[in-house]
Amino acid sequence: MLTVPNLLTLSRILAVPLLVFLLWSPTPWQYGVTFVLYCLVGITDYFDGYLARAQGTVSRLGQFLDPIADKIMVASVIVMLIAREPVRGFEGPIVTDWHLIPALIILLREIIVSGLREFLASLRISVPVSQLAKWKTTFQLVSLGALILAGALPGQAWVHPLGLGCLWAAAALTLVTGWDYLRVGLKHMD
Template sequence: MLTLPNILTLSRILAVPILVFLLWRPSPLEYGITFILYCIVGITDYLDGYLARAQGTVSRLGQFLDPIADKIMVAAVILLLVARPPASGLPGPIIADWHLIPALVILLREIIVSGLREFLASLQISVPVSQLAKWKTTLQIVSLGALILAGALPQWAWVHMLGLGTLWAAAALTLVTGWDYLRVGLKHMD
């Protein structure tokens, strides 16, 4: 069912290859364009859920695609920020050294929770998204947005530091929410 919220969710998925292409080319202009597109995509993440609830058009397709869209976007951006150097002014990749730890925590948690949800779905057990998990996603989006902006504005070191700080905060929430989901899952395992 292609409602406006579902179209917004699909647009997020379709925007990921464009984000990857722009992040592949490390120049301030591409990082700047990527930041603008990333902000638009982040806004649609909020809008699709808000509109679905406000219009009473929450659908199974939307419930299926929304977390996938988030995971695809976050994983792709993290990988590119780890792999690609900034335009200029900063040494090495935008996410490097000890800051790889929160990036790994975020990626690994998404894999574990996806597997856990699949297992629980086979038992016909639904695990709703918690409010804390929504905050986790928001922090991830803000963090990665700041890190993309750091690539566009390498002379503003504080933007890079803000992005890294919120990446660590997002990883902390990622651990907490991951543990919450795991606790629920463990109750249903032999």
């Protein structure tokens, strides 16, 4: 069922290859374009759910695609930011050294929670998204946006540390919410 909310979700999925391409070997202006695209994609994440509920068009396709769209976008951007090599004299939006830890925590949690949700769905058990998980997503999206923006604004030294700080905050919330999901899942395992 191709409703406006589902088309918005699909647009997020289709934007991922473009985000990856722009982050492949970016210049500051490409980081700027990437940041704008990333913000547009993030806005569609809000509006697809809002419109689906407001129009009464919540669909199984949307419920299936929405978390996938979020996960592939976040995972792709994290991988591209990890893959960047430092440029002499410009750190840019690189995620290196100890900052790989929160990036890996976020990626691993996404895989674990996806598997757990699939397992629980087979038992017809749904795990609603908590308010804390929404905060985790907010910190995660702000973090990645700030890290991309750091590449567009190399003279603004505060942007990159802001992105890294939000990445650590997102990872901390990721551990808490991941444990919450795991705790629910363990109750239903033999």
